[in-house]
Amino acid sequence: MLDIRPLDIQDVLEIKPRKFGDDRGFFSETFQRDRLKAGGVAADWMQDNQSYSAEAFTLRGLHYQEPPFAQDKLVRVLRGRILDVAVDIRTGSPTFGRWVSLEVSAEDFNQILVPAGFAHGFLTLVPDTEVFYKVSAPYSGAHDRSIRYDDPALAIDWTLGGRTPILSAKDEAAPRLAEVQNPFVLKDASQ
Known part of the structure; x- marks a missing residue:
């Protein structure tokens, strides 16, 4: 059994697998293809x-891959806590350029589904954080793209509280959304 809940942008989902615990610890099916499929995740x-x-305050993102290597991502935290952010970059979408965030943690045992057509990033909120995620396409350096985490047009609230995040050189040099050639187009409401 999975608890699946759409976030403020309906295509981005929070998923909570069930935990079965006793005095030894717990057991959980963190991924079960048929149950996800029954919940609309195929x-x-x-x-x-x-x-x-x-x-x-290590920030990774905002990342995405262009088709044919566009990726759906199913993200969970093995240790620690993150603020996970998904930005809708699908031209024609009523939520284009909007973002949604979710705190994902080992303690809450929740996951976030970020579909293809969204730029994705996360900020670690505590030291020694491990993040595990499934993707629906392999990594392709030729199709790997990024968008600036602090693009003023997106105005993402990373909850940094005035701190400067730790970034990779790639993320520090990322262009703004308006500067990228966006390959994602929402053709109709069924996508």
Whole structure:
């Protein structure tokens, strides 16, 4: 059984798998294809990724891959806590340029589904954070793109409280959304 809840942008979902615990600890099916499919998530997952961030306020993103390597992402936290952000970059979408965030943590045992057509990033909120995520397409450096985390047109509230995040050189040099050639087009409401 999975609890699946749409966030403020309906295509982005919070997913909570059930935990079965006793005095030894717990057991959970964190991924079960048929149950996800029954909940409307039909991605063909093909790769697992894991990242570790030693410091709090490490920001990774905003990232996406262009078709034919566009990725759906199913993100969960193995240790620590993150603020996960998804930005709708589908031209023609009524929520184009809007973002939604969700705190994802090992303690809350929740996950976030970020579909293709969204730029994705996360900020670690505590030190020693490990993030694990499934993707529906393999990594392709030729199709890998990014958008600036602090693009004023997006006005994402990263909850930094005046702190400067720790960024990779790639993320620091990322263009604004208006400067990218966006390959994602929402053709109709069924997409």
